[in-house]
Amino acid sequence: MKPQDFLQPDQIKTDTQSLQTYGSDWTKHYTPDPSVILFPKSTEDVANIVKWARETNTSLVPSGGRTGLSAAAFATNKEAVISFERMNTILNFNTIDSTVTCEPGVITEALQNYAKEKDLIFPVDFAATGSSQIGGNVSTNAGGIKVIKYGLTRDWITSLEVVTGTGEVLTLNNSLVKNASGYDLKHLFIGSEGTLGFITKVTVKLCPPPKQTQVLFLSLEKLENILKVYSLFTQKHSVLAFEYISKLAAQKVVSATKYNLPVEDEASHYLLIELEDTADNIEATFATAFENEWLTDGVISQNSQQTQEIWAIRENISETLSTEYPYKNDVSVKVSKVTEFLEQTDQLLKTDYPNTEVVWFGHIGDGNMHINILKPSDMDSEAFLKQCHKVDEKLFTIIKELGGSISAEHGVGLVKKDYLKYTRSEAEIEIMKQIKKVFDPDGIMNPGKMF
Ligand SMILES: Cc1cc2nc3c(=O)[nH]c(=O)nc-3n(C[C@H](O)[C@H](O)[C@H](O)COP(=O)(O)OP(=O)(O)OC[C@H]3O[C@@H](n4cnc5c(N)ncnc54)[C@H](O)[C@@H]3O)c2cc1C
Missing domain, CATH: 3.30.70.2190 (Alpha-Beta Plaits)
Structure with a gap:
């Protein structure tokens, strides 16, 4: 079995430009090196891709809008990239439940605009919604600028259809408001960065816009x-x-x-x-x-x-900083600890990066700060990254002491996987690995990401 057996020729790309483009995301610190880019048009295509990957022991990297900031959608090791840009249809709106069901490749802004047409809103909002996809938002549990009022993507998902790493198609929760029938598996897929399976359908709820x-x-x-x-x-x-x-x-x-x-x-x-x-x-x-x-x-x-x-x-x-090769940290602490965190970290950065520009901003109302270290123009990229990783150890020690997280909303991916232990205990990480094995026993789903 090979992709040509179940996909049309236009659903398979191997040209250099496509490999470069679809093999990477917004992070700039890795080199894309996928073997092929596949463009499924249906859940059946996705299930066939998983079947083929299991038979041929091919690693799969799900790819959404590629706006991710943790290199979780990067393919660096001859993986097959599965792009969802052709599964981009809004399927239906349920007026009673105020829910919309869509394919994972729907651009977030298109969903927001669709909600507006119904005099409602989809309140997950941030600067990349013009390019990010709803499947990517689910897989990273995206936050953004309105979390303080509306919560994270997780809070708006009523149902998911997924294809697991075994090729099984599961419908999780079926948009029930109440469902006390055991483990809620949809929550495992939300924020799983493509490591358990593919999101192939998403149902979100909408709400009325704020009044004034x-x-x-x-x-x-x-x-x-x-x-x-x-x-x-x-x-x-x-x-x-x-x-x-x-x-x-x-x-x-x-x-x-x-x-x-x-x-x-x-x-x-x-x-x-x-x-x-x-x-x-x-x-x-x-x-x-x-x-x-x-x-x-x-x-x-x-x-x-x-x-x-x-x-x-x-x-x-x-967008402005992206031209200056920023090394990004996206961390969180409880809101009450924000000042303490800023003071301690500011001191650390002044000492360890004396001649480097460090740009702070973030969603401080939910304890989330973005720290961007800008590469000095006279330093080569490798030396710069080495220096950043050294300082990360100290930064994440502060985070650990304050009970915070090394990744507030950008995810772990390749960028933060070495630091997971600063936020999650050994026991937790072991359980996470065992959960992955259940959904992805062959380890074909986005291997090397998260841990
Ligand atoms: C300018 C800018 C501002 C940003 N601001 C914010 C912000 O405020 N808050 C925030 O949370 N994020 C922010 N981000 C990060 C990014 O936009 C989010 O993480 C977004 O949710 C990623 O969606 P995507 O479709 O681009 O996913 P991608 O980058 O393509 O992929 C992200 C992860 O999801 C997986 N994935 C994608 N689609 C699927 C699928 N169908 N099934 C299974 N796995 C899948 C990928 O393998 C990868 O692990 C920002 C990014 C930029 C560039």
């Missing part, structure tokens, strides 16, 4: 005031987003794009907050933060264009 929202851009000089502002706003309002932007992150975006800072003067720290409440209520809280001298400046957006321009500062950070 306001966006604030605030300047702060003192780090310790961030949590005071967080407490004040989260106790008084329904907070949709609470994002942190460092001075350097804002400077990078302002110099690389057409967008300007919405406040007059630069500050050490900025917060972007989106709230659901009336303008009067929000202005009262804003005034309280000023009276307490937690803020040095701030604006409340006055119209939708200003809102879009404020969000653009935050949403253009990753």
